């Protein structure tokens with residue numbers, strides 16, 4: 440806004456006692472004329488100020504409306520990586536996309552690397568998040584469209600088919616269920632050892648149905664967000680309703696839905712409240728629209744039966760470690776982009792990898808690649824896989840990396 444020029448000086452009337460009558464009269468006339476001019480100038484200024492006032496009022500109105508729109512529309516969460524002369528580099532949560540953006544000078548003043556911010560569709564920084572909003576955003580991982588596809592998942596074809604039936608079909612062809620007269624499963628619970636592809640399954644089904652993938656980790660909910668659990672669960676369902684079609688994925692659900700104990704410690708009471716909120720969200724979710732709910736656990740034995748009742752997690756799918764042919768298939772998937780020598784025999788490798796999960800096999804492939812690099816080769820050979828296996832098992836002493844969890848199946 441430009442500053443208004445200073446006001447005209449007030450004219451002065453100087454009458455000298457030595458002046459003749461005629462000179463005095465002339466001086467008074469001139470003074471009178473100057474007064475008229477100043478008066479006209481002031482009136483003009485007043486008009487201009489009125490116009491400017493109206494302009495400003497219109498601008499305030501416009502900003503108020505814009506503010507309302509911003510407050511009601513969804514924003515994405517990003518972290519500031521660097522504030523540079525060229526602009527501010529931010530990384531969007533979920534898809535990890537890095538973007539160079541130019542925040543308004545007012546917001547720019549507040550920004551520092553590491554801050555969490557809310558950005559709009561065109562990556563304009565709208566606000567710097569305070570701690571409370573921040574913790575909610577951190578508790579949920581949102582991916583507009585995850586990149587995992589069914590072909591990336593090996594060794595659990597039956598489970599893929601079951602998940603497609605229970606989650607994908609109701610989203611893509613709801614009318615079929617109506618015509619046949621059956622309700623699709625309310626929630627799908629994937630259970631099995633760690634690293635077997637449960638999260639991948641949920642992401643792939645969200646991708647296939649063009650749904651937003653919203654993940655909440657049960658363990659973090661009780662560890663990091665003490666006292667906020669039930670509110671975060673409510674937020675989770677609200678967010679899914681805003682972003683539908685959506686797949687809600689609650690990982691490590693056992694952390695919030697373990698069997699009730701008699702202990703009355705406040706931690707337990709808080710976990711109970713979180714679980715009750717989850718149950719009530721699921722129960723009040725009759726008209727699910729385009730939202731599907733999935734959860735995963737590797738402690739199925741610990742779950743409170745209340746969450747397995749009809750209308751809640753009523754479709755159970757066990758996701759086991761892969762068998763021999765599954766292991767070969769997973770190795771093939773994880774070496775797709777690697778330069779693999781012709782002597783590599785996945786079937787033979789797979790015979791000797793009992794108890795390896797999908798995640799273990801992914802690490803094995805990476806480790807084999809590292810052996811080739813250490814040896815200055817660009818091609819990965821059978822011997823590299825054997826060396827990788829020996830290294831992994833040596834490091835862990837008693838078997839593959841993921842076989843050490845306290846999981847009892």
Ligand SMILES: Nc1ncnc2c1ncn2[C@@H]1O[C@H](COP(=O)(O)OP(=O)(O)OP(=O)(O)O)[C@@H](O)[C@H]1O
Nearest residue numbers: 591592593633634635636637638639769797798801
């Ligand atoms: N069946 C599979 N096919 C291909 N890759 C797999 C499979 N299972 C696991 N992986 C690999 O292991 C990684 C971890 O898998 P994922 O997160 O889906 O396991 P999870 O069952 O959800 O484990 P957790 O219970 O520990 O959360 C994947 O990113 C992938 O690289």
